[in-house]
Amino acid sequence: DAGITQSPRHKVTETGTPVTLRCHQTENHRYMYWYRQDPGHGLRLIHYSYGVKDTDKGEVSDGYSVSRSKTEDFLLTLESATSSQTSVYFCAIKPGPPYGYTFGSGTRLTVV
Amino acid sequence: AQTVTQSQPEMSVQEAETVTLSCTYDTSESDYYLFWYKQPPSRQMILVIRQEAYKQQNATENRFSVNFQKAAKSFSLKISDSQLGDAAMYFCAYSGGNTGNQFYFGTGTSLTVIP
Numbered sequence: 070d071a072g073i074t075q076s077p078r079h080k081v082t083e084t085g086t087p088v089t090l091r092c093h094q095t096e097n098h099r100y101m102y103w104y105r106q107d108p109g110h111g112l113r114l115i116h117y118s119y120g121v122k123d124t125d126k127g128e129v130s131d132g133y134s135v136s137r138s139k140t141e142d143f144l145l146t147l148e149s150a151t152s153s154q155t156s157v158y159f160c161a162i163k164p165g166p167p168y169g170y171t172f173g174s175g176t177r178l179t180v181v
Numbered sequence: 182a183q184t185v186t187q188s189q190p191e192m193s194v195q196e197a198e199t200v201t202l203s204c205t206y207d208t209s210e211s212d213y214y215l216f217w218y219k220q221p222p223s224r225q226m227i228l229v230i231r232q233e234a235y236k237q238q239n240a241t242e243n244r245f246s247v248n249f250q251k252a253a254k255s256f257s258l259k260i261s262d263s264q265l266g267d268a269a270m271y272f273c274a275y276s277g278g279n280t281g282n283q284f285y286f287g288t289g290t291s292l293t294v295i296p
Contacts, residue, residue: 102283109288111185111272112284127283163284166276167214167233169216169274170226175226
């Protein structure tokens with residue numbers, strides 16, 4: 070969907086380096102989410118935001134931090150990338166019930 | 182936390198036939214929503230169908246329909262007249278009734294469509 074974009078689409082990085090993934094929305098939604106997708110686990114919530122500078126942890130938040138300085142941008146940072154963080158990362162927005170998430174196109178991150 | 186279970190890691194169906202994907206969930210909430218998402222090889226997550234828990238009528242979207250059994254906490258997806266383009270990973274998802282509620286996803290079912 071045109072209302073949400075993620076960058077980069079692919080990234081390879083070395084163990085121990087910091088990495089930042091970006092999510093940008095044009096829908097002005099309050100809630101934004103970061104998920105990771107791994108085989109056998111489905112999608113699991115990393116962090117979410119319910120407004121500018123308002124964020125909270127999900128079930129797999131260790132090793133990740135987020136920031137939201139503007140409504141439209143939600144950044145996910147891996148402070149020091151590890152091989153266990155090799156995954157596909159999705160950003161999502163949600164207009165509220167009964168509507169479902171709108172997802173970004175995902176970022177495939179490989180940590181070598 | 183709510184849990185969503187998809188017990189079929191892989192399924193296959195002949196083109197033009199019908200297939201049903203299973204999903205069960207666990208919740209103590211009375212107000213919630215259920216969704217099926219499709220993820221083709223392009224990786225894009227596409228909403229297929231949604232069901233509001235307070236509605237008794239099963240949702241339908243063209244060839245896609247659900248069998249929602251609230252008491253049994255079951256939410257299966259039926260795909261009729263399967264097409265090659267239906268081949269994808271399918272995820273069942275649950276969300277509580279409040280605006281900020283996160284989604285909980287199942288582990289997915291990989292559907293193969295055989296020509």
